[in-house]
Amino acid sequence: MNISLLLQMAADAEPDRIGLVCDGRRWSYSALWRAAHGAAAAIKTAGCSHVGLLDESSEAAAIALFGAALAGVPYVPLNYRLADADLAALLQRIAPAYLIGDVARVQRLNPDQGHKTVSRSEFVAEAERLGAEAGEAEEHGESIAVQIFTSGTTAAPKAALLRHGNLLSYILGTVEFASADAAEGALVCVPPYHIAGIAALMSSIYAMRKIVLLPAFDPDAWLNLASGERVSNAFVVPTMLARIIARMDAGLRPDLSGLQALAYGGGRMPLELIERALELFPATGFTNAYGLTETSSTIALLGPEDHRNAQRSQDPAVRARLASVGKPLPTIELQIRDEEGRVLPAGERGEIYVRGEQVSGEYKERKALDAEGWFPTRDAGYLDAEGYLFLAGRADDVIVRGGENISPGEIEDVLMTHPAIADAAAVAVPSVEWGEAVGIAIALKPEQPRPSDEELRNLIKNRLRSSRVPEKIAVLPALPYNEMGKLLRREVKKVFAS
Amino acid sequence: MKPGIKLKSTVCDTEVMVIRGSNVVVECGGAPMSEKPGERGTLNPGFAEGSKIGKRYVDSAGNIELLCVKAGQGSLSIAGAPLQLKEAKPLPSSD
Known part of the structure; x- marks a missing residue:
């Protein structure tokens, strides 16, 4: 099995159809396929252990992904937003690599490691030149297709490994080949180093839906490109959607009548934001996707219907589903388990476990699957009576106060009902008496008075229980997020440590 | 054969990847398929309805599932029994 099969099939079925648009240049499936072969030849000649990408999204990401697959070398897209010291550590871990993108930065941060460095334009030109004469590549067995360093919101980045079989199972299990017509286009604006960016390339190519790349997200650029290319599909993370909607509410309203499907995921979607989006795009089908790097992207989804x-319903249980991540894919198994590993019934909160061919659960350092092949996601959640999955934070984020488990989400939801509060986070703070206690950090809406500590404590005490009442309270200008919209709880904890 | 293996027709361009099932002989165009086909034989007109790229084919018992990865003139069978086209259950695009 090799993920290059996806591009091969598209190039075989309709070689001249446009598969990718970036910075005004249009690539047919056969042009991408030839370039992938050229890239494979260049990668093999370099003799490196990894293929790294240190760059924004462009055609180079697609060519490198499939070129590395054809060469049988793991593809490692790197987060160019990392600080120098963090990036240098990752470059060290993949040496010697064939590195595409920011040549000067690699040479400055990690010299003398045998890296072969090429700029984006050099790489693409070389891939096209060699691809014109390259023969068919041979198959490589169950090797590693992609290595992604996890974002490490709680600890140092882990090298998650995705094998060809994992990624191919995901695509073949969720996408129908050539199901898109030639007029359809998918706007891809997630960074190339995120699993959603990799999945978007593969699923769009297999569906034969033209990829319209936006190298760096900006709400105005997104709106104009979506309108100009008449895109039919798009994927955004919640923070991107918030910025798009803010611009639309401020009056930027290009024609988006072609947008049939808008998928989102990668972080918690605020209820008021999705409700506003459903109003602004009445004819668009919304899909909430939940997945992890270690599961080759999506494992559960909440579909357009x-x-x-939920938007129309008066039934609170149905309305609540707007906050759910939907039902598990038919190709995977999902369970909620307690701390002793017992499977929990509907309605009870525990840790989410998944099993299936797309689930890798494998890191360079260790394999996280249990003996029966189940992967502990470290995400907490519960299933409702109809089988809809609700997330309840990271299992590691649970605050254990005197033996009682407290989910940060329940406290945050109550705080968000306060008219002055724009954002809220609850974290564990050390407590001599209880082991851990609750600390809350809030950010205020503009020009709102700061609620007193007593008011906040009473709000939580009246709505929840006294054990949830915060011991420590901090007011911050804004809460810390990473660029994918994930709250950095370790940074919030640092506020209370100092 | 086993899941993940690619089989090629010996009488046409058809190629399939095994999704489910093992240890059966799959035929295309009336002749056994092979991982490494040799000389090309002739297509049996009784198995010439064609195989379509991207489509899934299953046996009547549901034990075998193949994905056609390259189209060809021959149609697929096991022990002379034609395989059936599997209906797709589309999921909304999530990436």
Whole structure:
């Protein structure tokens, strides 16, 4: 099995159809396929252990992904937003690598490691030149297709490994080949080093839906490109959607009538934001996707009908589903387990476990699957009576106060009902008496008075229980997020440590 | 054969990847398929309805599932029994 099969099939079925658009240049499936072969030849000649990408999204990401697959070398897209010291450590871990993108930065941060460095334009030109004469590549067995360093919101980055079999199972299990017509286009604006960016390339190519790349997200650029290319599909993380909607509410309203499907994921979606989006895009189908790097992207989704049913319903249980991540994919198994590993019934909160061919659960350092092949996601959640999955934070984020488990989400939801509060986070703070206690950090809406500590404590005490009442309270200008919209709880904890 | 293996027709361009099932002989165009086909034989007109790229083919018992990865003139069978086209259950695009 090799993920290059996806591009091969598209190039075989309709070689001249446009598969990718970036910075005004249009690539047919056969042009991408030839370039992938050229890239494979260049990668093999370099004799490196990894293929790294240190760059924004461009055609080079697609060519490198499939070129590395054809060469049988793991593809490692790197986060160019990392600080120098963090990036240098990752470069060290993949040496010697064939590195595409920011040549000067690699040479400055990690010299003398045998890296072969090429700029984006050099790489693409070389891939096209060699691809014109390259023969068919041979198959490589169950090797590693992609290595992604996890974002490390709680600890140092882990090298998650995705094998060809994992990624191919995901695509073949969720996408129908050539199901898109030639007019359709998917706007891809997630960074290339995120699993959603990799999955977007593969699923769009297999569906034969033209990829419209936006190298760096900006709400105005997104709106104009979506309108100009008449895109039919797009994927955004919640923070991107918030910025798009803010611009639309401020009056930037290009024609987006071609947008049939808008998928989102990668972080918690605020209820008021998705409700506003459903109003602004009444004819668009919304899909909430939940997945992890270690599961080759999506494992559960809430589809367009579920969104509209929830939006229309008076039934609180159905309305609540707007905050759910939907039902597990038919190709995977999902369980909620307690700390002793017992499977929990509907309605009870525990840790989410998944099993299936797309689930790798494998790191360079260790394999996280249990003996029966189940992967502990470290995400907490519960299933409702109809099988809809609700997330309840990271299992590691649970605050254990005197033996009682407290989910940060329940406290945050109550705080968010306060009219002055724009954002809220609850974290564990050390407590001599209880082991851990609750600390809350809030950010205020503009020009709102700071609620007193007593007011906040009473709010939580009246709505929840006294054990949830915060011992420590901090007011911050804004809460810390990473660029994918994930709250950095370790940074919030640092506020209370100092 | 086993999941993940690619089989090629010996009488046409058809190629399939095994999704489910093992240890059966799959035929295309009336002749056994092979991982490394040799000389090309002739297509049996009784198995010439064609195989379509991207489509899934299953046996009546549901034990075998193949994905056609390259189209060809021959149609697929096991022990002379034609394989059936599997209906797709589309999921909304999530990436």
